[in-house]
Amino acid sequence: MKFIILLVFTFCVNALMLRSGVKDKITEGVIQQIREQIKNPQSQYYHSAYNRLAYYVDTFGPRLWGSENMADAVDALYKDIEKMGFDRVWKENLGEITSWMRGEESVTLFEPRQIPQKLNMIGLGWTPAGVVKGEVEVVHSFEELKEKDVRGKIVCFNFEWNGYGSAIAFRFAGPVLAEKAGAIGTMIRSVASVSIASPHTGMTDYENIKYPAVAITVEDADMLDRMKKRGQKVVVEIKTGGQQYKTTSDNVFAEIKGYKYPDEILLMGGHWDSWDVGSQTGANDDGGGVIVCLEALRILNSLGIKPKRTIRFIAWSGEEMGQNNNGAFHYARNHGKDNHIIAFESDLGSTKPYGFGITAGQQFTQLVTYLAQEYLTGIGAERIYPNDGESVDSGVLADFTGTPMLNNRIADNENHDFYFTYHHTAGDSMWMMNQEDMDDNVVAIASIMYLIADYDGPIPKD
Numbered sequence: 001m002k003f004i005i006l007l008v009f010t011f012c013v014n015a016l017m018l019r020s021g022v023k024d025k026i027t028e029g030v031i032q033q034i035r036e037q038i039k040n041p042q043s044q045y046y047h048s049a050y051n052r053l054a055y056y057v058d059t060f061g062p063r064l065w066g067s068e069n070m071a072d073a074v075d076a077l078y079k080d081i082e083k084m085g086f087d088r089v090w091k092e093n094l095g096e097i098t099s100w101m102r103g104e105e106s107v108t109l110f111e112p113r114q115i116p117q118k119l120n121m122i123g124l125g126w127t128p129a130g131v132v133k134g135e136v137e138v139v140h141s142f143e144e145l146k147e148k149d150v151r152g153k154i155v156c157f158n159f160e161w162n163g164y165g166s167a168i169a170f171r172f173a174g175p176v177l178a179e180k181a182g183a184i185g186t187m188i189r190s191v192a193s194v195s196i197a198s199p200h201t202g203m204t205d206y207e208n209i210k211y212p213a214v215a216i217t218v219e220d221a222d223m224l225d226r227m228k229k230r231g232q233k234v235v236v237e238i239k240t241g242g243q244q245y246k247t248t249s250d251n252v253f254a255e256i257k258g259y260k261y262p263d264e265i266l267l268m269g270g271h272w273d274s275w276d277v278g279s280q281t282g283a284n285d286d287g288g289g290v291i292v293c294l295e296a297l298r299i300l301n302s303l304g305i306k307p308k309r310t311i312r313f314i315a316w317s318g319e320e321m322g323q324n325n326n327g328a329f330h331y332a333r334n335h336g337k338d339n340h341i342i343a344f345e346s347d348l349g350s351t352k353p354y355g356f357g358i359t360a361g362q363q364f365t366q367l368v369t370y371l372a373q374e375y376l377t378g379i380g381a382e383r384i385y386p387n388d389g390e391s392v393d394s395g396v397l398a399d400f401t402g403t404p405m406l407n408n409r410i411a412d413n414e415n416h417d418f419y420f421t422y423h424h425t426a427g428d429s430m431w432m433m434n435q436e437d438m439d440d441n442v443v444a445i446a447s448i449m450y451l452i453a454d455y456d457g458p459i460p461k462d
């Protein structure tokens with residue numbers, strides 16, 4: 001009972017303190033300074049996020065986990081960060097990892113076409129090498145897969161786009177479920193909100209996939225569906241050339257040490273690896289996320305801003321491949337005992353920011369809401385969305401340690417249709433990145449991290 005009274009008392013005091021809304025002039029000045037440096041066309045920091053990202057994308061190309069491109073891009077990022085004058089810069093090797101590379105691959109439509117037609121396609125991550133030819137059965141749901149006899153056939157999943165959550169189930173689980181039902185190969189409709197005939201890759205069930213599993217375009221999935229509905233026999237051949245191999249990779253770090261509570265750590269970052277499907281793939285997913293976080297740390301450091309707590313930048317290695325020895329798991333296993341205050345991740349693009357999602361206890365959420373509303377209204381990033389701060393890499397740390405999570409809320413609709421138009425395609429390129437929007441992300445991220453890191457008082461644990 002005493003415990004409950006104490007809890008209620010603490011809550012009321014905090015609530016009172018938050019409602020008083022006394023703006024601290026120094027803190028306000030810091031936020032203004034960050035904004036002026038990033039948004040001033042005369043400043044060296046103006047558009048530096050876009051320019052730095054463009055350098056990496058143009059110079060190193062896509063960064064598939066474990067590939068030489070990725071290794072070169074990791075080295076270059078590390079060397080670049082070393083020159084930025086942070087308190088500490090380091091990398092951590094993941095040890096031996098198993099990764100996957102794409103080989104020659106194709107889908108050819110033999111029937112009902114008179115002359116064989118190559119379809120735009122892309123193999124799904126972890127698909128092994130193989131060649132299969134057979135009649136196609138189109139299904140629209142997992143229920144329909146159970147009802148139809150797909151033995152000896154190639155299953156084409158043609159589902160409706162209702163957001164990533166429902167669509168990814170077909171990409172991840174669809175091929176293996178079809179194989180269990182007797183199919184000899186799988187084509188999935190690309191997981192995409194809008195299509196201009198571009199196939200979208202992504203990971204499938206890496207532990208169980210045994211046969212060719214590929215994505216075809218939304219347009220072609222619909223075409224095969226129409227053919228079947230009018231009773232035409234559809235025959236395709238799928239060729240894939242995927243291979244697994246042993247390699248290694250690194251997470252990269254930079255830190256500004258807190259002057260008062262150096263052991264209290266605010267983690268922030270994105271994943272440096274990407275898919276491999278175009279000349280610039282990984283500009284948006286997630287090169288942009290990594291670079292806006294790095295630039296956020298850089299502006300704080302360059303302005304000589306020392307917060308009370310430590311801010312640690314991480315470029316995670318290996319998110320796309322989803323392995324449990326990737327950078328996120330390596331970090332959580334090796335740093336799970338560090339005192340993490342919060343983990344921020346940017347992995348939904350870098351369009352215009354308007355606030356933050358947070359997954360934390362009620363009091364901490366209340367504190368972040370207060371800080372954002374008090375100090376970030378001027379930069380338009382003050383909206384806080386409780387219980388909505390999850391991301392993939394920060395989520396691993398949260399699973400291991402219960403660390404609260406934060407992510408940036410940026411302009412897009414509810415299903416992130418802009419993001420998923422380009423996601424995991426050759427269209428993920430510098431063309432879809434916007435210089436002003438990236439600058440706004442740097443301002444918003446640097447500001448919220450600073451506000452939490454410099455908060456003068458204990459950070460609520462619940």
Ligand SMILES: [Zn+2]
Nearest residue numbers: 285286319347
């Ligand atoms: Zn991503």
